[in-house]
Amino acid sequence: MNGKIVKPSILPGFMELTPSDQILFNKMMDTIRKNYEKFGFLPIDTPLIEKSEVLLAKGGGETEKQIYKVVKGDTDMCLRFDLTVPLARYVAQHYSDLSFPYKRYHIGKVYRGERNQKGRFREFYQADIDIIGNGSLDVINDAEIPSVIYSTFKDLGFDSFTIKINNRKILSGFFNNLGINDSTFVLRTVDKLEKIGIDNVKNELKEIEISQTSIEKIIEFISINGTNDEIISKLKDLNIDNGLFVEGLNELSKTVEYIRLFGVPEENFAVDLTIARGLDYYTGTVYETFLNEYPEIGSVCSGGRYDDLATYYTKQKLPGVGISIGLTRLFYQLTEGEIIKSTDNSLTQVLVIPMDGYMDYAIKGSSILRESGIYTQVYFEEGKMGKKFNYADRLNIPYVIIVGKEESENNKYSFKNMKTGEQKIISMDEILECFK
């Protein structure tokens, strides 16, 4: 102990919560987990560090620049930047141990060395589900994913949210039909519509030498709106003679039909032809989810269908569909915007406060409470009663039990409701009754 003090701090871009926020965060995480499990998704937990050759097998792109390298010995290692690449590696590696369709959920931290700015995190939780087929995977799965999201966000306490749905085949097919064969750039431009506005989309398309006529047609196309059925009907009426387009439209129709069957109300999902998703591995259905009252937050849950999960690790064809909740960012936005607020400073339901000399009786009582499933804490430290009550107040523990001579002699407990201030001397049975 040389007396030198290092300032206690964490790295920028890392989230660390106070106990009350942590309790709220854990509740959200538990709710998500429970919903994922209810639909048959299996848990997975992969190492945070992986071999670079595995994690970066795909190579290139923005991702590689954001990688955290890990150094110890000679092995080339890095921290995972999403949960999809580890899933691909896992499924390829444990292929013969898995039953397909393989449904898995994964809630875990990922790392991206993003530019430091408010609301962007370098360490953040993702909460993912994916359904992986062996060779093929029915399009009904594309409809189940939104139903899981619906159930999850409802349980998280939201009512007004919209799961926006599109199908990339429709977009690509439409572009192909206009003579645009490499539709990737057009897709990405369309995907930025919300962010950059219609004029900038037009300009960007002009720059890659899309003809004025085509640009007009593209704009007209992505402006198609109406109810889900109206949009699908308008798309059919276009009578576009392109295999990909027709395939995508059939998939979208079926997806919409089944989303309804899964019980998702019409107001909670919407076909939206402007949803394209920037990532290049999506090949069919794509999703983005918005909280209607807080559009500024952006998409809180996105994903889609991909043709082949694990091309870099296996020759098995593994199509899948999945979605990811960016939990850390969502939590940050919700608390920052005071959309949700932590209410519990503790999980403790009862604080037992013994008067001098009655610790034994207090401890015995606390054991009975805990055995009945009641989260109970005893205040062990010496001090004035005010300090002890103040502790219960600060942790906003709802009930306090005080024990002393009178209580001990009569085999009773002073039971105080901290909210109402009501206090009565009652038996343990009566206390337990209050918690039923």
Place this chain on the structure above:
Amino acid sequence: MNGKIVKPSILPGFMELTPSDQILFNKMMDTIRKNYEKFGFLPIDTPLIEKSEVLLAKGGGETEKQIYKVVKGDTDMCLRFDLTVPLARYVAQHYSDLSFPYKRYHIGKVYRGERNQKGRFREFYQADIDIIGNGSLDVINDAEIPSVIYSTFKDLGFDSFTIKINNRKILSGFFNNLGINDSTFVLRTVDKLEKIGIDNVKNELKEIEISQTSIEKIIEFISINGTNDEIISKLKDLNIDNGLFVEGLNELSKTVEYIRLFGVPEENFAVDLTIARGLDYYTGTVYETFLNEYPEIGSVCSGGRYDDLATYYTKQKLPGVGISIGLTRLFYQLTEGEIIKSTDNSLTQVLVIPMDGYMDYAIKGSSILRESGIYTQVYFEEGKMGKKFNYADRLNIPYVIIVGKEESENNKYSFKNMKTGEQKIISMDEILECFK
């Protein structure tokens, strides 16, 4: 997609589980969490990466050699190697937001570049609890910790385990009384008794020039045994006139007395004078926990009392007591030794299998089941019935519901118990009744 396949594999020393083992692991983790919360411990979740100057503020020692460095930009960062240093930093940093005694639990991964050998992990879960006082912390807390451990291991399904307890002040006081003032090395040597045997302990002590008489006295001392009360009584009878010794003995007596009050049965805890703990920051009570039927596993849960948690980050005096379960290693040992075995390949309780054309009816049924809290999955893929039943078998899903023409027309379901083979056509209400 260049067709080049990277072999899917993970780094040596990292644990990754199959779905059924993961389910079992998560159950253990949930049980531990629930017990920690029941006693009033608050959750915490700190970044896995910290500034090196913070994490390595103490410096030196074995730990530093095992550090995983993290590289991205210029900041000197590394991965945490335990949950205690982050706790110290957290408490110093958020001091004014915390209510003391601050009870926190933390279940998370830590990283140590240990030599690669069976049963040793480089990434592993620790499940820690600590109670931190502001300035002081009553010794009753030293007795509560074993009661949490008792409750946790009982809930994990163990009956025959022993929480061994000692107090470092007793050892140091005894050594001081023999004229050995720097007792650290002697403590460490005594701590290795189980591993290296009595003769090697004697030799090591001889090497650091402890006199033959003192060595004999040390051996005689650590050989003191009997019931908890007998050992304490024998220690008292030694009449050692050393302040530290007397203080330690008082603490130990009080700890034993209160462990009983907390309801820990006599057979589940034992004063053991050979328990010293290698780590240098313990200053009072120390714990190690052994599964009596599997002594070869070694200690499954260890910890102790320390005078000051966060000397490197704050001038506040923060005494504490805590314990850690090395969850990954424990799980490995328990499954390797077939002491525990995974039984569930899935969390799904019901698999709904629709006959051709009855998907709608199947999906509606599954929604009702899920709304009633029953974990339900629908088999969406086309294929033969055998394949679908095989899926239920492989995931050992306990119940299967088959729906087709007959079921749909009569608003009923064929409900099959996969264990007994019993199958009956019943209503949804009757099915729900079965799960009550």
